Amino acid sequence: MNDAVETKVNPHFEDFLFDWSEKIQVLVGGYGSSKSYNTALKIILKLLQEKRTALVIREVFDTHRDSTHSLFEEIIMKMRLDDKIKCPVSPMQVRFPNGSKIIFKGMDKPAKLKSVNNVSIIWIEECSEVKYAGFKELLGRLRHPTLRLYMILSTNPVSTDNWSFLHFFKDDRNKRLVLDDEELYKKRIVRTNGTYYHHSLPDDNMFLQQDYMNQLDEMEQYDPDLYRIARLGRFGVNGVRVLPQFEEQPHEDVMKAIQNIRKPLFRVGMDFGFVESYNAIVRLAVDTERKYLYIYWEYYKNGMTDDRTAVEIDEFRQSGELIKGDSQEAKTIKYFNQLGFNMMSALKFQGSRLAYTKKIKRFKKIICSNECTNTIYELKDLTFAKDKNDAIIEDEFSIDPHTFSAIWYGLDDYEVTDLKEKKERGRPSRERRKRR
Incomplete structure (x- = not known):
């Protein structure tokens, strides 16, 4: 079993994979930085060690099939564990031999969240697409009588008016500062106020093809906003400012x-x-x-x-x-x-x-x-x-x-x-x- 779970990972994510010190963990990164891959791997490793139920959330349920669920399946096959860990699609789940399981839900079908019980890990993929009210509701769904609770949020850094930035970084209107995003870009990993922050770039993914990197670099010429998000992994103002002066x-x-x-x-x-x-x-x-x-x-x-x-x-x-x-x-x-x-x-x-x-x-x-x-x-x-x-x-x-x-x-x-x-x-x- 130990030989089967050996897998190569990007150095920038090595500590993240086994760091469960903070309840809330926020991953911000550019396109192809491997934040989603390593989040899925982190959850698999945890559920192999402990019997838990993890809930994976996206705004639209149907997007799971070709994104998060297929990602889990891909990693499990690479680890040569597909004979032990099953990935059925009806219902869409990942089932472990020790009784752990991963279930998938969408915020577009909130009624189905009511049947979720004893969830000790929640991963909100592309959390910026989920509404703020949905995020707060999910915090209430995170409960277990004995196990420590964790919520992982991963996102590309969208606009500074998105709730994910206002909640986890800065809200100028309400004079609330949790973490200056510039500090995260500089330090790459920050722990503050019970939250673990991780910043990643396409450069951190040693498996990324050069052709893809070239495409990201080209964005600087025709779409500066997308270049800032995809290549630099930074929050900012999306669109043309009305009053640049x-x-x-x-x-x-x-x-x-x-x-x-x-x-x-x-x-x-x-x-x-x-x-x-x-x-x-x-x-x-x-x-x-x-x-x-x-x-x-x-x-x-x-x-x-x-x-x-x-x-x-x-x-x-x-x-x-x-x-x-x-x-x-x-x-x-x-x-x-x-x-x-x-x-x-x-x-x-x-x-x-x-x-x-x-x-x-x-x-x-x-x-x-x-x-x-x-x-x-x-x-x-x-x-x-x-x-x-x-x-x-x-x-x-x-x-x-x-x-x-x-x-x-x-x-x-x-x-x-x-x-x-x-x-x-x-x-x-x-x-x-x-x-x-």
């Missing part, structure tokens, strides 16, 4: 910069929301000479009735600052006016979403105070949505950015100079002629 700075530095503007233009914009949307207010300052936009204050809440919101933003009523809001909320704007607020509808017209988006993109810099955490969350990595042909939709985005709408409304009557148009005209703008 957006940057975050300490609040004190932002306020000092605003004070030094020769002729600052101040504006306030508001987007209305209630249940899923948010009431978002931003205070803005524009350096009209340098074409810099500063965002230095925000209000961001939902589930608020208008009367409660009025109390919380009463400083605007007292100061008399003009707030420009969504013209589709005329009734709400009238209510605030009756309470003494200086509020009016912003200009809105056919194609205004696209026009306003292009306007904001014309700023040379968009500088946001680090105290405006919701604005940073929505705008820093905001990307354009794409249609079925993978073409950018210039007035639709990856999320519904309420602070972006508030900026639109606040600056509805201000036009950023388009340097291209200015050059084509070949003469100073009207604003500059007036200053002369």
